[in-house]
Amino acid sequence: xxxxxxxxxxxxxxxxxxxxxxxxxxxxxxxxxxxxxxxxxxxxxxxxxxxxxxxxxxxxxxxxxxxxxxxxxxxxxxxxxxxxxxxxxxxxxxxxxxxxxxxxxxxxxxxxxxxxxxxxxxxxxxx
Amino acid sequence: xxxxxxxxxxxxxxxxxxxxxxxxxxxxxxxxxxxxxxxxxxxxxxxxxxxxxxxxxxxxxxxxxxxxxxxxxxxxxxxxxxxxxxxxxxxxxxxxxxxxxxxxxxxxxxxxxxxxxxxxxxxxxxx
Amino acid sequence: xxxxxxxxxxxxxxxxxxxxxxxxxxxxxxxxxxxxxxxxxxxxxxxxxxxxxxxxxxxxxxxxxxxxxxxxxxxxxxxxxxxxxxxxxxxxxxxxxxxxxxxxxxxxxxxxxxxxxxxxxxxxxxx
Amino acid sequence: xxxxxxxxxxxxxxxxxxxxxxxxxxxxxxxxxxxxxxxxxxxxxxxxxxxxxxxxxxxxxxxxxxxxxxxxxxxxxxxxxxxxxxxxxxxxxxxxxxxxxxxxxxxxxxxxxxxxxxxxxxxxxxx
Numbered sequence: 001x002x003x004x005x006x007x008x009x010x011x012x013x014x015x016x017x018x019x020x021x022x023x024x025x026x027x028x029x030x031x032x033x034x035x036x037x038x039x040x041x042x043x044x045x046x047x048x049x050x051x052x053x054x055x056x057x058x059x060x061x062x063x064x065x066x067x068x069x070x071x072x073x074x075x076x077x078x079x080x081x082x083x084x085x086x087x088x089x090x091x092x093x094x095x096x097x098x099x100x101x102x103x104x105x106x107x108x109x110x111x112x113x114x115x116x117x118x119x120x121x122x123x124x125x126x127x
Numbered sequence: 128x129x130x131x132x133x134x135x136x137x138x139x140x141x142x143x144x145x146x147x148x149x150x151x152x153x154x155x156x157x158x159x160x161x162x163x164x165x166x167x168x169x170x171x172x173x174x175x176x177x178x179x180x181x182x183x184x185x186x187x188x189x190x191x192x193x194x195x196x197x198x199x200x201x202x203x204x205x206x207x208x209x210x211x212x213x214x215x216x217x218x219x220x221x222x223x224x225x226x227x228x229x230x231x232x233x234x235x236x237x238x239x240x241x242x243x244x245x246x247x248x249x250x251x252x253x254x
Numbered sequence: 255x256x257x258x259x260x261x262x263x264x265x266x267x268x269x270x271x272x273x274x275x276x277x278x279x280x281x282x283x284x285x286x287x288x289x290x291x292x293x294x295x296x297x298x299x300x301x302x303x304x305x306x307x308x309x310x311x312x313x314x315x316x317x318x319x320x321x322x323x324x325x326x327x328x329x330x331x332x333x334x335x336x337x338x339x340x341x342x343x344x345x346x347x348x349x350x351x352x353x354x355x356x357x358x359x360x361x362x363x364x365x366x367x368x369x370x371x372x373x374x375x376x377x378x379x380x381x
Numbered sequence: 382x383x384x385x386x387x388x389x390x391x392x393x394x395x396x397x398x399x400x401x402x403x404x405x406x407x408x409x410x411x412x413x414x415x416x417x418x419x420x421x422x423x424x425x426x427x428x429x430x431x432x433x434x435x436x437x438x439x440x441x442x443x444x445x446x447x448x449x450x451x452x453x454x455x456x457x458x459x460x461x462x463x464x465x466x467x468x469x470x471x472x473x474x475x476x477x478x479x480x481x482x483x484x485x486x487x488x489x490x491x492x493x494x495x496x497x498x499x500x501x502x503x504x505x506x507x508x
Contacts, residue, residue: 040443047450049431050176052306062167069174073206079454080334081210083462091473092218098480099225105487106232109494110239116498117243120250123501177303179433189294196301200333207461208337219345226352233359240363244370247377304430316421323428327460335464346472353479360486364493371497374504 009046009075016068017042023060030057046072136173136202143195144169150187157184173199263300263329270322271296277314284311300326390427390456397449398423404441411438427453 017038024030024038031054032038041054045068056062144165151157151165158181159165168181172195183189271292278284278292285308286292295308299322310316398419405411405419412435413419422435426449437443 036440043447043450044431045176047454048175048302048429049426049450049453050171050178050304051431051433051436052178052180053433053436055178055180059163066170069170069176072176073174073203076203076454076457077207077210080207080458080461081214083458084211084338084465085214087462087466087469088214088218091469092221094473095222095476095480096225098477098484099222099229102480102484102487103225103229103232105484105491106229106236109487109491110232110236112491112494112498113236113239113243116494116501117239117246119498120243120246120501123250172303175301175303175429177298177305177431179305179307182305182307186290193297196297196303199303200301200330203330204334204337207334208341211338211465212341215341215345219348222349223352226349226356230352230356230359233356233363237359237363237366240366240370244366244373247370247374250377299430302428302430304425304432306432306434309432309434313417320424323424323430326430327428327457330457331461331464334461335468338465339468342468342472346475349476350479353476353483357479357483357486360483360490364486364490367490367493367497371493371500374497374500377504 013042020061020064023058048072140169147188147191150185151183175199267296274315274318277312278310302326394423401442401445404439405437429453
């Protein structure tokens with residue numbers, strides 16, 4: 001994954017961890033009590049692993065979780081599309097090479113016809 | 128994701144939450160007791176996160192869950208295919224541009240041949 | 255998903271449920287005690303949801319689980335590739351139409367050149 | 382999946398299992414106490430199933446888990462892209478056949494023009 005995407009993913013994890021810690025920290029029944037716990041929970045959520053050792057119990061915490069879960073689905077999509085894009089670019093190179101060869105053939109043929117016309121015109125002048 | 132797909136996904140979540148709440152609410156051993164809990168459970172299920180803090184215990188609830196899980200797999204497929212489609216469309220634009228250039232070359236060649244014929248016919252008239 | 259793939263997926267779920275029930279049923283600490291529980295567990299595993307309300311504790315049960323988990327990864331791949339394939343086929347139709355148009359142009363041009371030669375040959379006969 | 386990728390995936394699982402066992406084994410509150418447990422946990426993590434029956438509680442163990450979770454996302458991407466690549470290669474074969482046919486048409490046209498020139502040159506010699 002390019003550096004700027006890793007950076008964006010890290011930023012989402014960081015912000016979500018802070019937000020869930022703010023919403024859940026110290027609440028009764030909550031088990032996300034430190035930034036380390038919050039980051040660990042965010043990582044298990046965004047990768048859709050979801051051990052369930054920690055999870056939010058407040059409305060705000062669940063809303064943050066919803067954002068992370070959807071980001072996780074998007075993450076899978078982006079990673080897979082990046083692989084696929086790399087494959088498609090290789091296919092495209094082959095196709096582009098074939099297209100370029102075809103266009104070179106057509107250009108050579110156009111030059112052939114142009115010369116033919118010049119020959120014919122020279123012949124008419126001589127007539 | 129386009130608006131109508133987000134709407135469809137929201138509708139599936141809403142209907143599944145109501146259905147699971149109807150099946151599970153108040154049953155012994157069940158931990159899905161409110162619409163908020165049901166919606167939270169539906170979201171953890173459709174994104175395949177599956178914390179396991181809440182899960183259905185009745186046959187009907189499990190059937191609703193099965194539908195949500197399969198919707199989740201489809202969701203990942205659709206999101207990934209949407210990214211891939213966007214990439215493929217960019218590739219197609221490049222290919223289409225190459226095709227258009229090739230056809231323009233062929234049209235230029237056809238014009239060249241047409242002129243050749245006019246030259247030749249002029250030559251025959253003079254004969 | 256085509257019917258034969260749904261059938262194959264159902265068969266894998268059915269066989270895995272029977273195998274895990276045989277391995278786990280009645281063991282101490284095991285919580286997969288009926289076919290319904292086994293099928294429910296198999297579904298949460300193959301879709302990678304993994305609530306953790308039920309999980310195998312024996313070596314054989316874990317081996318069955320490993321097979322189901324890898325089938326789940328394959329399932330996501332097949333569903334996504336099916337969507338992508340449908341998109342790629344639409345792209346292919348556009349590309350094929352462009353290719354066909356190009357070939358028609360080239361055939362028309364070849365006919366034009368052939369007529370030109372016949373005209374020239376007729377002209378030489380008259381000379 | 383090709384053999385060398387299965388081998389790489391097995392190696393990652395093996396190394397991660399050893400690393401998490403070293404970090405977690407014997408710690409208070411840890412439930413990963415044998416290599417079998419560690420391997421089982423690694424498998425539930427890399428496939429993003431995440432039952433939560435076992436999970437790391439130390440910083441080092443969580444860091445190993447983070448690596449496995451990201452490997453899991455990459456695994457889904459690679460498996461899906463492998464299916465997609467297989468589909469794309471079939472599309473490419475059709476496109477390549479069309480390209481080859483187009484180039485054959487152009488070669489036939491070039492031969493036609495070459496013959497036209499020979500006819501014309503023969504006509505000029507006779508003049």
